[in-house]
Amino acid sequence: MEELGKSYLPRMRFPKRAVDKEKCAKCGRCMEACPTGGFVAGPDGFPVPVGYGGFEAACINCWNCVAMCPAGAISLDGAFSIEEGPYKNRLTGNMSYPAPLLGDGRPYAELEPELTEVERVIYKRRSNRIYKKKPVSRELLHRVIEAGRFAPSAGNNQPVKVLVITDQSLISEIEEGAMKVLKLFKNLYLEKSGRRKAWKSGLFAALTLFMTGKTDPRPFTAMEKADQDKGVIYWRAPAVIMLLKNTRGIANPDLDCGICAQNMVLAAHSLGLGTCYIGLPMEPLGYPQNAKLRRKLGIVPPWQAVTSIAVGWPKGKIDAVVKRDSFPVEWK
Numbered sequence: 144m145e146e147l148g149k150s151y152l153p154r155m156r157f158p159k160r161a162v163d164k165e166k167c168a169k170c171g172r173c174m175e176a177c178p179t180g181g182f183v184a185g186p187d188g189f190p191v192p193v194g195y196g197g198f199e200a201a202c203i204n205c206w207n208c209v210a211m212c213p214a215g216a217i218s219l220d221g222a223f224s225i226e227e228g229p230y231k232n233r234l235t236g237n238m239s240y241p242a243p244l245l246g247d248g249r250p251y252a253e254l255e256p257e258l259t260e261v262e263r264v265i266y267k268r269r270s271n272r273i274y275k276k277k278p279v280s281r282e283l284l285h286r287v288i289e290a291g292r293f294a295p296s297a298g299n300n301q302p303v304k305v306l307v308i309t310d311q312s313l314i315s316e317i318e319e320g321a322m323k324v325l326k327l328f329k330n331l332y333l334e335k336s337g338r339r340k341a342w343k344s345g346l347f348a349a350l351t352l353f354m355t356g357k358t359d360p361r362p363f364t365a366m367e368k369a370d371q372d373k374g375v376i377y378w379r380a381p382a383v384i385m386l387l388k389n390t391r392g393i394a395n396p397d398l399d400c401g402i403c404a405q406n407m408v409l410a411a412h413s414l415g416l417g418t419c420y421i422g423l424p425m426e427p428l429g430y431p432q433n434a435k436l437r438r439k440l441g442i443v444p445p446w447q448a449v450t451s452i453a454v455g456w457p458k459g460k461i462d463a464v465v466k467r468d469s470f471p472v473e474w475k
């Protein structure tokens with residue numbers, strides 16, 4: 144595993160990525176789809192795993208590159224972990240394919256016929272970041288949203304408002320509004336030169352105390368990718384579904400929004416659509432720089448943006464089972 148303990152970045156371990164040149168057809172899909180810009184074309188055109196902006200490797204271990212490579216040329220070995228500090232993760236490092244049948248050691252492909260349609264969609268759904276230009280019909284978008292309406296919510300309170308955005312110029316406006324704010328953070332966090340700047344280090348250490356979770360290194364690699372990609376955050380998807388919470392909702396409106404969103408995502412994949420949660424613009428949308436944009440979108444009290452979902456027709460095959468790390472499970 145590549146190891147990184149540098150400057151003000153926490154010590155991280157990344158999975159080791161490899162490209163089999165015998166199999167690779169140089170289609171470039173891994174470079175397009177990696178959420179953190181972790182592959183670039185080498186001099187011979189083959190993808191090369193890279194890091195940038197102070198990161199020795201830019202990989203969050205999502206296995207998207209493995210899922211979408213048509214040639215099966217990419218392999219990952221090991222897990223992603225942050226070893227110390229406020230972001231220290233608590234995963235077990237046990238990377239494994241879905242194994243829902245307890246005590247059944249068969250490979251996923253063999254046990255899949257015994258699973259329900261819902262289970263299959265759950266295990267195969269991957270975040271899709273390469274979309275066809277083809278629009279998604281209003282009928283289909285409605286069908287997806289309707290699945291969200293029937294999600295459970297605390298007290299059946301449904302503290303949700305849904306924005307369906309298909310106007311590409313408005314999607315670009317959201318991206319621009321987000322980038323304005325994200326760049327401030329990115330410049331504070333990532334050092335192109337890799338050299339430590341004492342004041343940034345101190346300021347960032349202080350911020351992590353108050354904003355733990357919001358200053359995690361992972362979104363920063365995504366920001367870097369968006370910046371490299373000329374501010375594209377929604378992956379050129381033809382439609383965006385944004386979920387707003389009613390801040391006066393009972394119990395935990397964020398959770399209700401999340402449950403509602405996941406119903407939509409699973410319904411979308413069962414219909415052959417591709418989706419990708421897009422959280423990057425959510426925090427920036429709340430900043431004063433974006434007050435006008437918020438009003439334009441109707442994100443006014445009591446509403447607050449919680450998450451958004453890029454929706455569209457996937458270009459090529461993307462839904463596939465991958466290995467995943469394991470969170471702790473304690474049986475009491």
Ligand SMILES: Cc1cc2nc3c(=O)[nH]c(=O)nc-3n(C[C@H](O)[C@H](O)[C@H](O)COP(=O)(O)O)c2cc1C
Binds near residue numbers: 365419421424
């Ligand atoms: C709340 C939330 C926010 C996310 N935000 C982004 C985002 O801004 N951009 C992006 O490309 N992916 C985003 N993702 C997708 C995650 O990177 C992805 O779900 C994770 O790496 C696992 O990969 P998988 O969805 O293919 O299983 C987000 C996911 C969630 C749940």
